[in-house]
Amino acid sequence: MNIWWIRRDLRLEDNQALTVALNAGTGVVPAFILDEHLLAKPAEKRHGFLFEGLRALDEDLHRLGSRLIIRRGDPVEEIANLAAEIGAGSVFAEQDVSPYSLQRDSAVAAKVNLILVHGLGIHPISLITKSDGSPYTVFTPFSRAWKALPASDHVLPAPASLPAIPGFASVPLPLLPAPDSFPAGELEGRRRLNAFLAGPIFDYEAGRDRPDLNGTSSLSPYLRFGMISARKAAAAARQASRLVPDAQSRAGCESWLNEIIWREFYQSILYHFPYVLKTAFKPSMRSIRWRNAPEDFQAWKTGLTGYPMVDAGMRQLAATGWMHNRSRMITASFLVKHLLINWQEGESWFMQMLVDGDPASNNGGWQWTAGTGTDAAPYFRVFNPILQGQKFDPDGIYIRRWVPELRNVSTKYIHAPWEMPESEQKNASVIIGRNYPAPIVDHQFARQRVLKAYSNG
């Protein structure tokens, strides 16, 4: 018997670790270790999503004649114990990139025959380097090298059946449910991919920037836990692109594929530069004097900054465990640039709240926004939350959805409600400073302040 050690590949279709394990013969025991170290970190929605995903996977395994063995504790001990218990020859697992997983896996490999299999990304990180072998640190050349590799559109089918598992002990999963907006499981991942490919992907070029429209795939949590394989998603996007005649639709597909490549770019960055989880990628950006401002941070977290576009994003995050990408940029920029609070505080909050929270992508995004990272936004690029709102939520639909106090505010004032005359405030049944805060910081002032802080840093 061998072990298929599941970590963030909760799927049966296009699972290379599972396939290799099956091909090794002699039977496969699917196992998941509830890692105390990881579960101790606050991330209720993501954990609920994971647990529900494991329940769904267990059901799928039952259907094929197998089942999921769950253990709890330190994975190094638990995998070694399980391997000894079942007399496992080898342990097969999908290779991960975070420093924690690298250290964990090398500790496991010291105790059992651990075989790590590619599959988290589409192309192995080792294949995408500059000609001298060093890693790319700029997205565009990285993506060119990525696209130059032969497209691997082959998707491994889910096995038709699996070997039965003898009566090994398994601990129950915590009952924590997945958030309502994200039912977990491979089936739901596939459903969402198909729904996205049936239309929205063709408008993705513009649609992806509009938090008021459902223009994105909302697949991020499923990709995060491998409930859909990135390779299958990309193959489907390429196929969709080939089937449409017009350039605009093809651009949508291409643009979405680029987002998949961003994901792998940041995986590569984390793999090669693990210190980014601790400090700025750019050494020159490590001496910025951040503000210690707990009240401002609290206002940001709770969506009470007085800037509707920022507050809408933060409340969407708190309510659903997900935030539209455009809103992620706007809210992150606001924390770092307007409030001058260390991007690492925001990174940590997002990791607590996000269902799709992934160290590589989340860190990459925050360092990009803060201007401290690879291929980052220049520090002087300061988003104006009012203009961003006007551009990307022109009718204020997104704001009214997530900031109900402003529901009756006219579109004219929806992005800057503090400019409402008193009579308008009464009409809209919202008094600025009472039912909705006045801006906690003036835009022009904040802009000048952050430019100064960065240029001194």
Next chain:
DNA sequence: TGAAATGTTGGGGCG
């Protein structure tokens, strides 16, 4: 995957 400040151009009103 910016925004603001500054510069340039050109049409129109006007004396």
Next chain:
DNA sequence: ACGCCCCAACATTTC
């Protein structure tokens, strides 16, 4: 006819 001013529209530069 002409210069002047205003200002929108666009372009460039600066942060």
